[in-house]
């Protein structure tokens with residue numbers, strides 16, 4: 241049982257590695273996102289005083305996780321006024 245699980249894990253790792261190679265080869269540009277995703281931002285918003293990752297994602301009705309994934313370079317501990325935040329994005 242343990243051995244079968246280990247083999248499955250290896251298989252998944254190899255699959256992920258192949259996907260990574262394919263996505264890097266296909267991308268043509270450096271993927272900005274987490275994992276293998278590239279972020280296409282459809283709409284940005286200039287941060288206002290008091291905005292945090294959680295207030296903005298709550299106002300947008302999206303999860304903080306998704307908000308983070310469309311703002312891969314954003315430091316949630318350090319949002320400054322008028323910083324561009326992506327408020328509607330797609331992961332491709």
Ligand SMILES: *[C@@H]1O[C@H](CO)[C@@H](O)[C@H](O)[C@H]1NC(C)=O
Pocket residue numbers: 315316317318
């Ligand atoms: C995010 O900002 C905080 C506060 O300025 C800083 O201490 C922390 O190192 C930053 N994190 C990253 C990943 O840059």
Ligand SMILES: *[C@@H]1O[C@H](CO)[C@@H](O)[C@H](O)[C@H]1NC(C)=O
Pocket residue numbers: 282328329
């Ligand atoms: C995000 O942008 C897309 C493309 O412009 C649009 O179709 C979609 O309705 C928008 N979603 C939200 C929540 O505004």
